[in-house]
Amino acid sequence: MHRLRRTGLVVAMVTAVALAVAGCGADGDGTPEIRVSAATSLKTAFTDYADGLDDVDARLSFAGSDQLAGQIRSGVRPDVFAAANAKLPRALFAEGLVERPVAFARNRxxxxxxxxxxxxxxxxxxxxxxxxxxxxxxxxxxxxxxxxxxxxxxxxxxxxxxxxxxxxxxxxxxxxxxxxxxxxxxxxxxxxxxxxxxxxxxxxxLPASLQPDVVYEVAVVREARDRAAAQRFVDGLLTGRGAAALRRSGFLPPT
Structure with a gap:
């Protein structure tokens, strides 16, 4: 009887650990899972990028940059935030909600x-x-x-x-x-x-005299479930598969 109770306790503990690990952002095969909130204009490029990843399972959601920033301020915690400007990521950084943002693309x-x-x-x-x-x-x-x-x-x-x-x-x-x-x-x-x-x-x-400076910035969100995986996703936007996907979609380099 005591052995059965101990066995049941061990099973329950193993199950609880497994659920906790799953909740930390890994899919069924152990690949880290991250959530990426990105500006609508990034949909084609980011989908292309995410489809080619084998070390990170990136779950993408797209909307207006201001709407996504508002969600973060309201308590939503994606792992990565990519905006169609510099103002919103920098404001969230000043508020302590994201890590220091970096420019990763430009547009016209x-x-x-x-x-x-x-x-x-x-x-x-x-x-x-x-x-x-x-x-x-x-x-x-x-x-x-x-x-x-x-x-x-x-x-x-x-x-x-x-x-x-x-x-x-x-x-x-x-x-x-x-x-x-x-x-x-x-x-x-x-x-x-x-x-x-x-x-x-x-x-x-548009004439060059009218063209605004359209810069995109990205940041890892504080309290990200897997900061290392989120950082790898961001790094790939600067050099690697993400940067290549951005070029294929017509985005310009950040500098």
């Missing part, structure tokens, strides 16, 4: 139109009567970058373009969707988003 803002749209060749064409435009909301990176561009226009042109805005989207994916669906004539998105749209959109390059 473009004016995007449907592939068959021929009436819009530049920003000035957005001022014509009846034109419609989608932009990012003011508190998301693509919206901030867009407002930087508009703020560099002559005052009259800026007012006319803003008057054409029909939708302010919570992330760049929303802007892409509005253009692709024909709900608006144009929108400001990243060059990589046009590339990922499979020929549905056409990019109109």
């Amino acid at each position: 803002l473009v004016l995007a139109v449907a592939a068959d749209e021929r009436g819009i060749r530049g920003i000035d064409d957005l001022t014509a009567r009846g034109r419609s435009l989608a932009i990012g909301a003011a508190d998301v990176p693509v919206g901030d970058y867009t407002r930087t561009v508009l703020g560099r226009l002559p005052d009259a042109t800026e007012r006319a373009v803003l008057a054409a805005v029909r939708s302010e989207e919570p992330d760049v994916g929303g802007v892409v969707g509005k253009i692709a669906e024909g709900a608006v004539d144009a929108g400001f998105v990243y060059a990589t988003d046009v590339r990922a749209a499979g020929g549905r959109l056409r990019a109109i390059t």
